[in-house]
Amino acid sequence: MSDILTHTDAGVMTITFNRLDKKNSITAAMYAAMADAVAQAGADPSVRVVVFQGHESIFSAGNDIGDFLNQPPTTQESPVFRFLRGIATFEKPLLAAVAGPAVGIGTTLLFHCDLVYAGDNAAFSMPFVNLGLCPEAASSLLAPRMFGYHRAAEALLMGEPFFAEAAQEVGLVNRVVPPTEVNGYAQAQARKLAAKPLSSLIATKRLMKGDTQAVLKKMDEEGQDFGRMLREPAAKEAFGAFMEKRKPDFSKV
Numbered sequence: 001m002s003d004i005l006t007h008t009d010a011g012v013m014t015i016t017f018n019r020l021d022k023k024n025s026i027t028a029a030m031y032a033a034m035a036d037a038v039a040q041a042g043a044d045p046s047v048r049v050v051v052f053q054g055h056e057s058i059f060s061a062g063n064d065i066g067d068f069l070n071q072p073p074t075t076q077e078s079p080v081f082r083f084l085r086g087i088a089t090f091e092k093p094l095l096a097a098v099a100g101p102a103v104g105i106g107t108t109l110l111f112h113c114d115l116v117y118a119g120d121n122a123a124f125s126m127p128f129v130n131l132g133l134c135p136e137a138a139s140s141l142l143a144p145r146m147f148g149y150h151r152a153a154e155a156l157l158m159g160e161p162f163f164a165e166a167a168q169e170v171g172l173v174n175r176v177v178p179p180t181e182v183n184g185y186a187q188a189q190a191r192k193l194a195a196k197p198l199s200s201l202i203a204t205k206r207l208m209k210g211d212t213q214a215v216l217k218k219m220d221e222e223g224q225d226f227g228r229m230l231r232e233p234a235a236k237e238a239f240g241a242f243m244e245k246r247k248p249d250f251s252k253v
């Protein structure tokens with residue numbers, strides 16, 4: 001079965017991470033499938049809302065580290081950048097249902113969603129510094145904007161997990177429900193939205209979001225730093241340590 005499942009019903013396209021044995025970590029092929037699905041959802045008038053979901057035990061462990069090292073994103077047309085631009089400029093409502101860990105892009109993609117529902121087991125983290133990297137998905141712009149600078153600095157510099165209640169407090173999450181109910185709750189909300197006039201949903205979202213140029217520019221800027229840092233000693237040590245299941249040693253970087 002595919003690692004990304006896409007299903008459309010009653011105007012709602014649901015994109016499901018389906019790679020539980022690897023904690024729903026995301027490969028380039030999965031980014032490509034999601035970028036295509038998002039583009040299709042944007043172009044298809046019968047799709048009115050998109051929902052991202054994982055499993056009740058895990059949303060996503062972020063980038064697949066091995067795959068990422070084997071085929072790092074190098075150009076603007078890399079699947080990850082295509083996916084990120086797709087969600088940053090998506091005109092229709094985007095929802096997410098998050099249970100369990102949401103690591104790296106598992107958290108940063110949520111800044112591009114309009115409504116986020118979380119299981120009470122959700123654990124959000126942006127551990128880029130701990131991986132010798134820097135933020136992506138315009139999170140260096142959107143996290144301070146949403147959380148306030150100091151809370152964003154704690155999340156992005158420390159890189160430690162924060163949990164459902166704190167995520168709701170900083171505005172990342174709309175509502176916390178039991179993990180077994182989160183996907184169903186998000187579906188019910190998505191169906192309510194799908195029954196509303198699409199033209200009004202699109203206009204309202206566009207008016208709230210305003211100009212997306214600053215977000216796209218920040219993504220580019222981050223992408224350049226991220227690509228460079230991926231080849232530098234700190235990231236090599238962090239990724240090597242993950243593969244060898246040991247603690248990284250940053251004393252020399």
Ligand code: COA
Nearest residue numbers: 021022023025061062063064065066101103104105127131
């Ligand atoms: N990339 C590649 N493989 C990953 C992965 C990732 N991001 N996250 C987990 N996996 C793999 C593990 O290597 C392991 O594979 P194995 O069974 O072949 O050894 C399997 O998924 C299970 O992972 P494990 O760490 O044993 O699960 P856990 O429940 O103890 O912990 C996480 C879950 C998500 C907290 C933990 O896996 C983790 O921290 N992953 C790395 C997250 C990360 O740094 N992502 C990069 C962000 S840019």
